[in-house]
Amino acid sequence: MKPLSPGEDGGGMNPLENLRMAFESLWANKLRSFLALLGIVIGVFSVTAMVSLGQMATAGITQDLEAIAGRSIFVQPNFNEGHDFSTAPIREEDLRSLEGLPAVVIPQLFGNLQYEARPGERRSIQLQGTPGDLPRLDPTFKIARGRYFTEAEARGGLAVAVLSDRAAKDLFPGREAVGQVVRLFYPGGGRLELTVVGVLAPPAGIFGGLGAAATVYAPIPLVWNTSPTARRGEYAFLVLSLKKEADAAQVKRQVERIFEARHGKGRYQITSTESFQDTLRSITRILQVLLGGIAGLSLLVGGIGIMNIMLVSVTERTREIGLRKALGATSSQIRQQFLIEAVVLTLLGGVLGVALAAGLLLLVTLAVPFFVYILSPITVLLALAVSALVGLFFGVWPAARAAALNPIEALRYE
Numbered sequence: 283m284k285p286l287s288p289g290e291d292g293g294g295m296n297p298l299e300n301l302r303m304a305f306e307s308l309w310a311n312k313l314r315s316f317l318a319l320l321g322i323v324i325g326v327f328s329v330t331a332m333v334s335l336g337q338m339a340t341a342g343i344t345q346d347l348e349a350i351a352g353r354s355i356f357v358q359p360n361f362n363e364g365h366d367f368s369t370a371p372i373r374e375e376d377l378r379s380l381e382g383l384p385a386v387v388i389p390q391l392f393g394n395l396q397y398e399a400r401p402g403e404r405r406s407i408q409l410q411g412t413p414g415d416l417p418r419l420d421p422t423f424k425i426a427r428g429r430y431f432t433e434a435e436a437r438g439g440l441a442v443a444v445l446s447d448r449a450a451k452d453l454f455p456g457r458e459a460v461g462q463v464v465r466l467f468y469p470g471g472g473r474l475e476l477t478v479v480g481v482l483a484p485p486a487g488i489f490g491g492l493g494a495a496a497t498v499y500a501p502i503p504l505v506w507n508t509s510p511t512a513r514r515g516e517y518a519f520l521v522l523s524l525k526k527e528a529d530a531a532q533v534k535r536q537v538e539r540i541f542e543a544r545h546g547k548g549r550y551q552i553t554s555t556e557s558f559q560d561t562l563r564s565i566t567r568i569l570q571v572l573l574g575g576i577a578g579l580s581l582l583v584g585g586i587g588i589m590n591i592m593l594v595s596v597t598e599r600t601r602e603i604g605l606r607k608a609l610g611a612t613s614s615q616i617r618q619q620f621l622i623e624a625v626v627l628t629l630l631g632g633v634l635g636v637a638l639a640a641g642l643l644l645l646v647t648l649a650v651p652f653f654v655y656i657l658s659p660i661t662v663l664l665a666l667a668v669s670a671l672v673g674l675f676f677g678v679w680p681a682a683r684a685a686a687l688n689p690i691e692a693l694r695y696e
Contacts (some may be wrong), residue, residue, distance in 0.1 A: 301622055311595075318591035319631035321584025322669055326635025327642075328577030330665045334643055334657050336570035341654040344559050346485075353555060354420075355385065355534050357520035357541065360551040367392075370549045371516040379540050380520075384528035386419050388412070389517040391505045395466040395474070395498075397453060407449060408497045409466065409474075411505035411512075412436075416444075420523045428460040428480030431501060439503035443476035447484040449496040464498065470510050476500060530556040581668065584631065585676040592624055592680035603687050613685035620684050624677025625670050632669030636662050 309315075359370035372389065380387050391411030396404040414436030417423045423430070431442045443464060450459040459478045466474040476498065506514045522537065524530055534554050541550045596603070603616055640657055647655040 301626070305626065307595075307623060314591060314594075315627060318588050319584075319627050319634070321580060321587040322628050322631025322672065323584075323635045323638065325578065325581030325584045325672075326632045326665050326669050327638045328580055328635075329574050329668075330636055330639035330657075330661060331642055332573040332577045333570055333661050334639065335646070335653075336566050336573070337656045337658065337661075338643065338646070338653045340563055340566045341656055342652045343562055345654060346652065353524040353528070353530055355522040355524065355530065355537055355552065355554045357522070357537065357550055357552050358518070360548055362551065363548045365549055367516075367518045370545070371513070372518070372520055372550075374515050376541070376544065377517075377520075379544065380522065380537065383522065383533055383536060384525045385522035385533060386525070388416070388419050388521040388523060389502065390519045390521065391502055391509075391512055392518050393468075393505065393509055393512065395468055397464065397466055399452075404467065405452070407452070407466065408495060409505065410497050410499050411502040412499050413502065416499070420521065422485075424483040426481050426483035427458075428478070430480050430499075436501035437503065439501055439507055441474075441476050441504060442479050442501065444480040444482060444499040445478055446482050446495060446497040446499075449498055450478075450481045452496045466498065468508075468510055472508065472510060474508050530554050581672055585628075585672040588624055588627060588673060589676040589679060591627075592620060592677055593683065595623075596620065596680050596684045600687060603684055607687070616687075617681040617685040620681035621674065621677045624680070625673040628669045628673030629666065632666045635669070636665055 357372065359365040359367060377387055377389060393409040393411075395407055395409045397407050399405045413419060414431050414433035417425060417430055425444075426447065428444070430444050431440070435442055445453065445459055445464070453459065453464055454462055459481050462478050464476050464478055466476070468474070482499075502517075506512050522533065524533060531554075534552060534557075538552050541552065606616065607613075643655060643657055647653050
């Protein structure tokens with residue numbers, strides 16, 4: 283606070299004048315001010331960064347989940363209740379009962395086969411039966427090379443296949459897979475030879491590892507004709523790829539009602555990508571609160587630092603306070619002066635903390651493409667409001683102590 287000469291009026295100062303004097307006082311003691319606001323900077327930086335990183339992680343995972351599964355609903359036997367593909371198969375009549383829903387119904391079959399990696403050594407690989415032209419039905423499937431087998435090829439049960447990226451590398455290391463013949467073996471005996479017509483692109487992002495599954499995609503009728511366990515007209519799994527206007531929760535409830543009406547409760551498990559996302563959001567929200575709470579402790583430490591610095595400031599400026607009171611300044615004006623200084627100090631720390639957090643989030647986004655840059659205005663405003671409240675709360679005691687000084691004793695203070 284700038285010292286007053288005996289001729290200045292210390293009693294009629296307005297808040298703007300107090301604000302100006304607060305900045306002058308902070309600038310006159312730059313090192314002390316910097317050390318005082320350092321705790322606030324670290325606190326606001328930590329809380330803002332933690333909350334925003336949680337939001338960014340949620341957005342990135344949701345985006346990647348939609349990239350590999352879209353907006354989909356899944357129907358399969360309820361393994362938790364002891365059912366499997368043999369006790370709870372999905373039949374053609376079930377598919378027809380779903381035709382009125384705003385979704386594309388994609389039936390699928392699964393089987394574990396083997397391939398010969400080298401003479402005398404066989405390894406497992408997954409065979410998945412699908413309809414033809416799958417990328418048109420489910421846009422999450424993308425062709426990297428070649429093409430997907432057509433609906434006509436699928437209906438005819440032709441011996442054609444599309445490989446996942448991992449399967450292409452495993453079956454034909456160092457060679458182009460398209461045009462090759464893949465030889466597979468059923469565990470109980472039987473051999474299956476398929477001509478490769480295409481290779482799928484691996485999923486990107488954090489879920490790219492899911493593309494590590496070595497899978498051979500073949501027409502469903504072909505699997506029916508060759509598998510010793512698959513039964514014609516029965517499927518193991520359903521994917522309902524939702525249309526844009528569809529409400530996922532409502533469609534999921536409709537599917538549950540249809541299957542319960544047809545087969546009773548508990549035989550089938552019906553899930554959706556949105557339920558996965560809701561679970562994910564709940565987990566990340568809990569983590570955000572925990573991490574934000576831990577980071578918020580540094581705000582408490584910063585507030586205590588502000589209080590200590592302001593108490594030192596009151597002691598150093600005792601004669602100055604006595605002079606202002608002698609010239610007519612009221613206790614409320616002295617109190618206001620010190621409260622403004624504390625709030626200005628913490629607000630400056632808040633602005634610096636938010637700026638540092640924004641820089642960190644930008645660096646994280648550039649270094650890890652999985653993250654989507656998010657710095658919510660609500661988060662920024664909340665961080666600044668909290669920093670101002672910290673200044674107000676921890677500035678009350680120093681301000682009250684300054685306001686309570688006796689002007690005569692203060693003028694005598696050495």
